[in-house]
Amino acid sequence: MKKYLSLLTFLLTAASVTTAQNGEVFRMSEFAKPKKREIIRIPNVDGYQVLKADFHMHTVFSDGHVWPNVRVQEAWNEGLDAIAYTEHVEYTPYKADVKVDNTRSYDLAENQAAENNIILIRGTEITRQTPPGHFNALFIGDASGYIADNDPSKDKAAIEKAVQQDAFLFWNHPGWKATTIEGSYEWIDFVDQLQKEKVLGGIEVFNGLGFHKKALDWAMDKGLTVMANSDIHNLVAHDYDLATDYVHRTMTLILAKERSAESIREALEAGRTVAWASKYLAGKEEHIKRLFNACVEVGPSYHSKKSKDANGNETRTNYYEVTNNSDLYFELVLRSGNGTKKIVLYPSSSQIITAKDGQSNLQYELVSAYIRSDEHPIVTLALK
Ligand SMILES: [Zn+2]
Ligand SMILES: [Zn+2]
Incomplete structure (x- = not known):
């Protein structure tokens, strides 16, 4: 018995020495980040699924710091259901290094999103000077062909392209530059007209770490859908303290009939959303109460x-x-x-x-x- 044991010891030692001698790589996977998808637990609300969406994100195809695939990986890790790339049409600071193509981030990530069960919606950011500021268009067809210069005389025409595409349009971060440009954080005529013509469907109440409080009142008074998005340019983990248990990236909670792009569109049109950022929720009283009760x-x-x-x-x-x-x-x-x-x-x-x-x-x-x-x-x- 002893003999066999020492033989076994010899063989095991020989094996590990051989490994080292062969120069193989011993993978210390215990310190790799576990590959897993977080589940953001929110029960159904009166028969609606609560989808988690971020419809304002950038990559290197406008002024973001990451390649498009990173956004899908982040969304998968964090447990999001739906995302949209919304590159600035009028602002492409990396054009010397990255070919200007407003459709490219979507195209590059489309398969990966499908394989990861992430609903990818075609979008763009129409980046006019402030005021009127920036607008996101979702459910657009081809993202190319948008007016690429931000001359104020073309503001109306720039939006017109989204109208032709039957996009869902929302006003982004209305309070952005509020302290630097006088009159920039008001309910302006340009937006009033869009709202009255039913071209404008929503408004960002939470944008990244910012709560645009007046925007919530405008959403309620004008019947606009409440939106919340990260407007992420860097890595999500770079900007958010994701280790804190109530922190997720800023996102829109959508009360959808089904987990599909069509149901998202229907819910956005119907205004069934709640904005979520850090500890806070914002939205229509009815929806917040239903969410709370669920x-x-x-x-x-x-x-x-x-x-x-x-x-x-x-x-x-x-x-x-x-x-x-x-x-x-x-x-x-x-x-x-x-x-x-x-x-x-x-x-x-x-x-x-x-x-x-x-x-x-x-x-x-x-x-x-x-x-x-x-x-x-x-x-x-x-x-x-
Ligand atoms: Zn940007
Ligand atoms: Zn913007």
């Missing part, structure tokens, strides 16, 4: 504590578990009823709340969500 549930009272009030009467305090079945973040402040004053619902977690006995519900202001620049929705926690 994500958050209150369990039955699991404990009851007796105590005496100031008058010596016996009262009961009931204990409940509130569960957030989503990767969204909710912060609530009590507005009516007698219960826990403040609740923070971290992604995919639960909290304990208490409420005085004899109440059917508590009303909270959802302070991490905006339905106007200065208004949060009120949500109800039903008690059983």
Whole structure:
């Protein structure tokens, strides 16, 4: 037995020495980044799937820092459903090194997106001077042939191309340059006309790390679809602290009938979106409430504590578990009823709340969500 063991030891040693002598590469895969797709957990909302989309991204084919395939890899890693390359038609600073072609980023990534189950929508950024500023056109056909100079006299004609293509058009980052160009952050005539002619379908409320608060009010007042996008130029991981558990890149949550480009278009036209950035949501009250109700549930009272009030009467305090079945973040402040004053619902977690006995519900202001620049929705926690 001993003999066999030493023979085995010899063979094993010989094998590893041989490996080294042959100069083979020993792959230390334990420190490679695991290849996996994150799941952004958001339950269906009243029969709609909640798709995660970023419809404002750049690559080296305008002024971004990456090749198009990187955007698909990022979207796959982060668990997005749909993306669009929106290169600046009028701004191509790398033209000495990269051939100017506004269709190229889509074309180069099309197969990879399909293989990775990412819905790739054809888009472009129409980059006029500010004001009126920038517009994204989605669901365009050929992205070539857009007016490539940004002479203000051609603003209308530049948009006209998107109209001919039956694009879904939205106004980007309306507050961009607000501090440097006077009058740049107003509801301007040019945009008013686009909205009245029903050419303009949406407006960016969140752009990257920026919350364009006036844009949310305009979306509500003018019936525009709320959009949120990264407008990413660098690597997403370079600009976002993705290790923080409530941080994802800025994106639009789309309440879609199906997970398809057609359903996305239908939902954008119908205005069924919620903007999501960091801890915050913004959008129509109706959609935010439906989203909240789909994500958050209150369990039955699991404990009851007796105590005496100031008058010596016996009262009961009931204990409940509130569960957030989503990767969204909710912060609530009590507005009516007698219960826990403040609740923070971290992604995919639960909290304990208490409420005085004899109440059917508590009303909270959802302070991490905006339905106007200065208004949060009120949500109800039903008690059983
Ligand atoms: Zn850019
Ligand atoms: Zn822009």
